[in-house]
Amino acid sequence: MRMKGKVAIITGGANGIGLAACHRFAEEGAKVIMADFDEASGAEQEAVGKEKGFELTFVQVDVANRESVAQLIEKTLDLHGKIDVLINNAGITNDATLLKMDPAVFQRVLDVNLTGVFNCTQAVVPHMIEAGSGKIINTSSVSGVYGNFGQTNYAATKAAVIGMTKTWAKEFGRKGINVNAVAPGFTATAMVKKMPEKVIAQMESAVSLQRLGEPEDIANAYLFLASEESNYVHGHVMHVDGGIMM
Numbered sequence: 464m465r466m467k468g469k470v471a472i473i474t475g476g477a478n479g480i481g482l483a484a485c486h487r488f489a490e491e492g493a494k495v496i497m498a499d500f501d502e503a504s505g506a507e508q509e510a511v512g513k514e515k516g517f518e519l520t521f522v523q524v525d526v527a528n529r530e531s532v533a534q535l536i537e538k539t540l541d542l543h544g545k546i547d548v549l550i551n552n553a554g555i556t557n558d559a560t561l562l563k564m565d566p567a568v569f570q571r572v573l574d575v576n577l578t579g580v581f582n583c584t585q586a587v588v589p590h591m592i593e594a595g596s597g598k599i600i601n602t603s604s605v606s607g608v609y610g611n612f613g614q615t616n617y618a619a620t621k622a623a624v625i626g627m628t629k630t631w632a633k634e635f636g637r638k639g640i641n642v643n644a645v646a647p648g649f650t651a652t653a654m655v656k657k658m659p660e661k662v663i664a665q666m667e668s669a670v671s672l673q674r675l676g677e678p679e680d681i682a683n684a685y686l687f688l689a690s691e692e693s694n695y696v697h698g699h700v701m702h703v704d705g706g707i708m709m
């Protein structure tokens with residue numbers, strides 16, 4: 464029960480890594496807000512969580528929309544009265560090489576993966592400052608650290624997330640708020656499974672552990688960074704990638 468009584472907002476919580484995190488946090492006693500755009504999966508997964516006895520609530524949000532984010536925070540506070548943990552996990556890809564990338568596609572990925580992280584953190588931090596404590600975990604990517612073919616937009620956002628993490632660590636450490644990032648490697652979710660089998664096989668062979676990550680591998684890193692065990696970890700980017708590059 465490492466998260467007993469803690470209130471955690473997990474964006475992108477209705478699928479993939481975020482969903483695994485919702486389950487891990489709830490298993491450890493957290494009151495989880497599964498914040499996601501995907502209403503169908505959110506409603507279904509809320510019911511699954513309730514059957515397991517989890518304290519898990521789905522709230523629909525578009526992290527790119529400030530009004531929607533404000534409503535998410537209001538609903539969370541109405542329900543639980545505080546926010547201890549924010550996991551900025553929601554993210555999208557829309558790949559093309561630079562010369563083929565539509566500017567609208569470039570911008571939409573920025574709106575969700577970059578502005579979405581800004582929107583949620585800016586809305587949550589005042590409540591954490593008031594409480595004198597909090598944990599913010601941002602989701603970067605191996606693509607943001609090393610670059611990735613066809614991912615100009617995505618890699619830009621995931622590198623930017625590292626910059627924001629370190630900036631916020633400097634701004635809010637003195638307020639008792641830990642800010643860290645996780646940089647997952649290729650992980651077996653819809654985001655990766657939509658790629659051709661040949662590309663997935665190439666990914667696996669590039670990983671020192673010779674396999675894709677499981678959503679739970681990343682969820683466990685989130686859990687560590689949200690728990691009291693990581694209280695002196697700050698401004699850190701934790702690579703959870705099976706040793707894809709060292």
Ligand code: NAI
Pocket residue numbers: 474475476477478479480481498499500501524525526527551552553554555575579602603604605606646647648649650651652653654655
């Ligand atoms: P996923 O596609 O399985 O889940 C992403 C979730 O975000 C979905 O539930 C989706 O509905 C939600 N979402 C998308 N746009 C949203 C919006 N505007 N507002 C609210 N929710 C929105 O993806 P996955 O793989 O679970 O990725 C989670 C995070 O991990 C993302 O930030 C991704 O960039 C990152 N990541 C994933 C890797 C992978 O190989 N799967 C590798 C490195 C990083």
